[in-house]
Amino acid sequence: MNDRDLLIVGGGPAGVMAGYLFARAGVQVTIFEKHQDFFRDFRGDTVHPSTMEILSELGLLDRFLQRPHNRLDRAEIRIAGHDWLVADLSHLDTPAPFVAMMPQWEFLDFLRDEGSRFPGFELEMEKEVSGFLEAEGRIVGVRLADGSERRARLVIAADGRSSLVRKESMLPLQALGAPMDILWFRIPKGHAGNALRGSVEQGRMLVLIDRGDYWQCAFVIPKGKAAEILGRGMEAFRATIREAAADLDVDALKSPEDIRLLSVALDRLTCWHRPGLLAIGDAAHAMSPIGGIGINLAIQDAVAAANFLAGPMAAGEDPDPLLHKVQDKRLLPTRLVQGAQKLAQDRVVGKLIQPGPPLNDAPWLLKLLNRSAPLRRIPGRLIGLGVGRERVRSPAAVQ
Numbered sequence: 001m002n003d004r005d006l007l008i009v010g011g012g013p014a015g016v017m018a019g020y021l022f023a024r025a026g027v028q029v030t031i032f033e034k035h036q037d038f039f040r041d042f043r044g045d046t047v048h049p050s051t052m053e054i055l056s057e058l059g060l061l062d063r064f065l066q067r068p069h070n071r072l073d074r075a076e077i078r079i080a081g082h083d084w085l086v087a088d089l090s091h092l093d094t095p096a097p098f099v100a101m102m103p104q105w106e107f108l109d110f111l112r113d114e115g116s117r118f119p120g121f122e123l124e125m126e127k128e129v130s131g132f133l134e135a136e137g138r139i140v141g142v143r144l145a146d147g148s149e150r151r152a153r154l155v156i157a158a159d160g161r162s163s164l165v166r167k168e169s170m171l172p173l174q175a176l177g178a179p180m181d182i183l184w185f186r187i188p189k190g191h192a193g194n195a196l197r198g199s200v201e202q203g204r205m206l207v208l209i210d211r212g213d214y215w216q217c218a219f220v221i222p223k224g225k226a227a228e229i230l231g232r233g234m235e236a237f238r239a240t241i242r243e244a245a246a247d248l249d250v251d252a253l254k255s256p257e258d259i260r261l262l263s264v265a266l267d268r269l270t271c272w273h274r275p276g277l278l279a280i281g282d283a284a285h286a287m288s289p290i291g292g293i294g295i296n297l298a299i300q301d302a303v304a305a306a307n308f309l310a311g312p313m314a315a316g317e318d319p320d321p322l323l324h325k326v327q328d329k330r331l332l333p334t335r336l337v338q339g340a341q342k343l344a345q346d347r348v349v350g351k352l353i354q355p356g357p358p359l360n361d362a363p364w365l366l367k368l369l370n371r372s373a374p375l376r377r378i379p380g381r382l383i384g385l386g387v388g389r390e391r392v393r394s395p396a397a398v399q
Helices: 013-024 049-057 104-115 226-230 234-244 294-314 320-352 364-371 373-385
Strands: 004-009 029-033 070-072 074-079 082-088 099-101 121-125 129-135 138-144 149-157 173-175 180-188 195-201 204-210 214-222 260-262 267-269 277-279
Touching (some): 004 013, 004 138, 074 373, 082 373, 129 149, 180 320
Parallel strands (some): 004 029
Antiparallel strands (some): 180 260
């Protein structure tokens, strides 16, 4: 006997958004999150216009924007001592033509609060899933770390790049490779802004995301070199960052504990489903941090899953014959974005972070974007709206 209609493993953006949408359609949903709260150190914390379009379609955007956030509507890069404006989102024809910089715990708290309005929505914190239950060739539930078992008609894996479906090789995985890792840290600042900054020199790449009272900093390094770089000592690390951005208060970095390592991965499952189980978000496709779009692709997956499955499940139908539709719909956008990320990694980023002669000038394309406001809207559109945007078609049950 099934305890619920749907179990979701992972309380990140894909999992909580999927829980909201399925519960909205009248499906009985339980989300399992292994941590006691959402207050953890996340990375870019970017909510792009494509995600806010979905919130607008659901009637949630105004309430969402009441949460603390900053707004970014342009991107600039410093190369060879000059700043180049390369992307403009302010002209997008969308309800929110900017990137909302919001701590991810605020975003998840918001989705949880909105989901709790539906009687079928349930989020259980400090509930770690340790395995899947299988019977007669299909997944029928999950086993929790405390030894208890929960059963459902469908399980969605939304537990990120360290997903159980990956650890237990339940679905085939294709690795695309990544030549880089990221060192994340924060630098306080005294004024707000609305731009994404980058500083690029041969052998050094630093990205600065304006978070109001501090910069969220991403220092791009060659794959596997974190221990070597930090092993040179904090003074050497501060000097490197100071060379990249002289206006940063790098003395705020006191110890290696102030720095977090993000091991970059770029891969995807070649099949996202099996009877009784569907993977979405980073569980299905780990994205590079290039473009900061991983969260937003995960949200698009959740919308697609609800579009195909929520209505039929609410009507009592078997979801298994429909699971392939989610991958069929989302695979092309995933391939296109990952292809662009891999191209940027291999042809640009991977080469720039290696030692070499200093850069004396910016590439001609950056110069062209800096001179032409209309052309800057093209990368702005790609960053803000991506490809293959989903529209909410899942039903809203009568409450």
